[in-house]
Amino acid sequence: MPSARTTLPLIAIATLVTGFVAPSVSQAGAPWTITKQSWSNDDEKAFSEWVQKIGESRCNTVNKCLSGPANYLASSEEKKSYSFVADCGRYPFLLRAYFAWKRGLPFSVVSKVASADGSDRDIRYSPNGNVPVERRDFLGASDGEKAVKAAASAVFTAVYRMDPNLDSGGVGKPFPDFYSPKIDRDSIRPGTVMYDPSGHAAIVYKVEDNGQVRMTDAHPDSSVSYITYDKAFQRSRPGQGAGFKNFRPLKAVDGRVVTVSNKNLSLFGLEQYYGNKPIAGSWSKGTFERSGQRLDYYDYVRASLSVGDLKYNPVDEVKKGVESLCEAINYRAQSVQEAIDHGIHLKEHPSALPKNIYGTDGEWESFSTPSRDARLKVSFLDLRTSIEKYVGLYNARDPRIAYSGANLGRDLRDAYDQAAGACAVEYRRSDNSVVKLSFNDVVKRMYLLSFDPYHCPELRWGATHSNELATCRDSQDKRAWFSAEQGLRNQTQRTYDARMDFSLNQLQQKVPGSGVDQAPDIDLRAYLESL
Secondary structure: OOOOOOOOOOOOOOOOOOOOOOOOOEOOOOOEOOOOOEOOHHHHHHHHHHHHHHHHOOOOEHHHHHHOOOOOOEOHHHHOOOOOOOOOOOHHHHHHHHHHHHHOOOEEEEEEEEEOOOOOOOHHHOOOOEEEEEEEEEOOEOOHHHHHHHHHHOOOHHHOOEOOOOOOOOOOOOOOOEEOEOOOOOOOOOOOEEEEOOOEEEEEEEEOOOOOEEEEEEOOOOEEEEEEOOOOOOOOOHHHOOEEEEEOOOEEEOOEEEOOOHHHOOOEOOHHHHOOEEEOOEEEEEEEEEOOEEEOHHHHHHHHHOOOOOOEOHHHHHHHHHHHHHHHHHHHHHHHHHHHHOOHHHOOOOOEOOOOOOOOOHHHHHHOOHHHHHHHHHHHHHHHHHHHHHHHHHHOOOOOEOOOOOOHHHHHHHHHHHHHHOOEEEEEOOOOOEEEEEHHHHHHHHHHOOOOOOOOHHHHOOOOOHHHHOOOOOOHHHHHHHHHOHHHHHOOOOOOOOOOOOEHHHHHOOOOOOOOOOOOOOOHHHHHHHO
8 A cells, every 4th residue: 555655646627517418438538527416326326336347347457447348437449548556545436436437426535634643653554543634626627537547546545544423524624535334235335445454445346145245455566356354354443444434425516525414324324333232432342233142243244234134054155265265365476476576585685674564665565465464364264263153053053054964064074175176376486487386285384474575485485395495595584584574474463553673683582562473273174174
């Protein structure tokens, strides 16, 4: 994600134009002409349908998503000139601004923020969140494509990090870009945004009948990946703004863009922060209850978004869970290869780690993978603990379990082996030879996968055997860094308010904050074997 101190490009935006009906398909360089003064329910529905089409196309770069056949808002001729880029924070805004251009709608973004408590820390990870300071309105432009790019470039993940209680602002007070939606199928829909307090954002493209939320996210190299909502997206105090977000409805009035207050938004709700059984004075003690049962938050979300009463089929959960993890592993491969292609692994290792390995700038921000790897580990752990829970519910004859086979343990193992057997990932060693790893190979190596972009590809993929490591050209110093970073690789929690600029010697001495000795067990196959 870009630094909060990035200088952002600006362009001149034309004044509001009314009374002109835009053509149904804009041509390259076509103007952004306002033909509707406000976003209607029909516009919101159309936006959801469009985002779902793009997500279901499985496009793998930002530009391909907008230049591919799923984008039915533009002609094939127009798409030939497209060159859109975005990272995770900008991608949802790029899609929203592009849709506004094509539909002749007003648009606006928070273009300047400040920490809510006046902190001078990195504003992307401010402990108590941020507040909007300035907005930039888009009420038409002579070149719509350039204006869309300017809208996306004007934001970064700090604009997501805002208290859900912030409202419409009032005269002269800028309002936040998002509002907190209720947890139901009307509110959580394609086009809803998800923000993780680690500084990562994704956009929902589908909500399955079983309540699983499918999302797509972009990365600094403008690649696009596909993920399922799970515990890898953390909850945190409301002020940090983690969770589901919907873009606020906008209206053009007297040459500026305004919105409505939270109380007048029919889909507004705060239960994702305080529980549907809130406890005054403590957001973390609020509970989530449904049909008389107290649920874990993530189970509550899924149950609330399912069609009818949620039933769990453990065999199906294993199969789809492994398939989803396989996708995540291969997306990691793309990210690691990006660092290799840029030759980062050939450079000398810095004398110290960044102030925080999960959020910084420069080469480390663009090419390291500590956040991605931590999310991957959490997803592996979440699948294992979920299957353990389903087995427990089955043994207790809980009606939420939909399994009618004769041997659950055997069927779970078969489902796992089938899905894992169909999964593989390849990487190129330092001599350009190809190594193919199975799903189970990656599981065994999970805590050896180096997040450090200055390591050779063999260490990035956790090689330990001398034959595989023989091609690695890393110096003894770099290999010492690899060994010393084991404690950081063992941890799944991402701490963004901790100083982590450790030297090699400090890591070797295991100073406080430099990781943990024991990693959580993520081996689902071993658990299934025990059944």
